[in-house]
Amino acid sequence: MTSIGIIVVLIFISGFFSGAETALTSASSRIRELARQGDWRARIVEKLRERKDLLLGTILIGNNLVNIFAAALATSFSLRLLGYSGVFWATLIMTVSTVVFAEVLPTSLAVLHTDKVALWVAPLLRPLVFLLQPVTRPLRALLRLFGATAKRGSDVLANTRERIETMRGAIDTHTPSLHDGRKMLHSVLDLDEASLEDVMTHRKDVAMVDASWDFATVARFVAESNWTRFPVFDKKDDNIIGVLHAKVFFRQWYKVGVGVRNFDIGATNNDLTARDSASRDSTGRDSLPSLRSFLSKPWFVPEKRHLRDQLRAFQQRREHVALVVDEYGAFMGIVTLEDIIEQIVGDIDDEHDVSTPQEIRLLSDGNHVVAGDVPLRILRRELNWNLPEDKAVTLAGLVIQEARDLTEQGQEFVFHGFRFKILRKDENRIASILVSNLEKK
DSSP, rough: HHHHHHHHHHHHHHHHHHHOOOOOOOOOTTHHHHHHOOOHHHHHHHHHHHHHHHHHHHHHHHHHHHHHHHHHHHHHHHHHTTTTHHHHHHHHHHHHIIIIIIIIIIHHHHTHHHHHHHHHHHHHHHHHHHHTTHHHHHHHHHHHTTOOOOTHHHHHHHHHHHHHHHHHHHHHHTTTTTTHHHHHHHHHTTTOOOBHHHHSEGGOOOOOOOEEHHHHHHHHHHSSSSEEEEEEEEEEEEEEEEEHHHHHHHHHHHTTOOOOOOOOTSSSSSHHHHHHTTTTTTTOOSOOGGGGOOBBOEEEHHHHHOOHHHHHHHHHHHHHEEOOOOOOOOEEEEHHHHHHHHHHOOOOTTTOOOOOOOOOOEEETTTEEEHHHHHHHHHHHHOOOOOOOOSSHHHHHHHHHHEEEEEETTOOETTTTEEEEEEETTTEEEEEEEEGGGGGG
């Protein structure tokens, strides 16, 4: 009876390996979200999926080991009990038991409860993956000689992209008559692929306040601007010390008696400075608080962060603006909650927005005039243009990348099935481009 108990345990372990393989290779993106939120089991799942070659090697070795051991033990027990005919019965019983209880049943449960099973089995498999590395690593090296292994992490990324493309196909199939709705659904999927550098307002277009300005200058600058939040720098524009909110600024200015009652937008800076001086107390000290006391703490985020991650961060921090920096910590621009929402629903203009020329304009001859700073992702979504997005973010960036030099107004280039003509330049920046789709000519 001891042999039968051991065989049952071995079949259970085999089922564990089979279910673990199905669950860990099919876990949904929810696992990644849980890992980002700090779930320790989800983090283990992500680490195992990053090294799927070692994971699968461990599972296959463990599964085959217990199956062979169980079959050998069942055969030995049957021989002692039934003689040579026991080999037949041992083979039949072990085949049925292995298929049903070690393959079909655990795999079906793993398919029905993929994420739960993955979170349950991952902590148990992790030490086994570590212990079997002396066996799985040489096996991986052998497979690499035949080109049968993938680079670390590439399989997970490939699976993610495959799922996204599958979802895109489903959207196109099931919403053929809902053009706007289809675009919006595609935009939601783009949140996992687009990064902040795709949607941020570049530093050259950001309205910034110098910490050295007096209150009169700041008041005029803020009042004449269309924005409500302003990065404040000290001495150089890379040294951002905070963010000024117009509402906070004018509220505080009003409280000390210099605000709305004394503010005249037509006054000169000298007039306003004189009024600021009138607010000094009897000791000669300025009664106005320091501009720095109005500032909110700057929130810096990396330009490579995906839009979905930033959207979640905005929700958690209950903030509406973040400062984007590159890998060296240099200030690159700002991103707002509205910027991300507009990627889903389209442009949101209010009564204070200044109208701008249309960024993509269709001509009567079928060509398009496109602003240089239009992201390639937008062109793919709006016009279905298949331009490489791994080389540049904007259309102007792609033209410069392919030309491998600064371009001149009037120059033409042909690549990726399109003809590009530089229509207008603003100093060294490409302002507008005439694009002809050669594949449709």
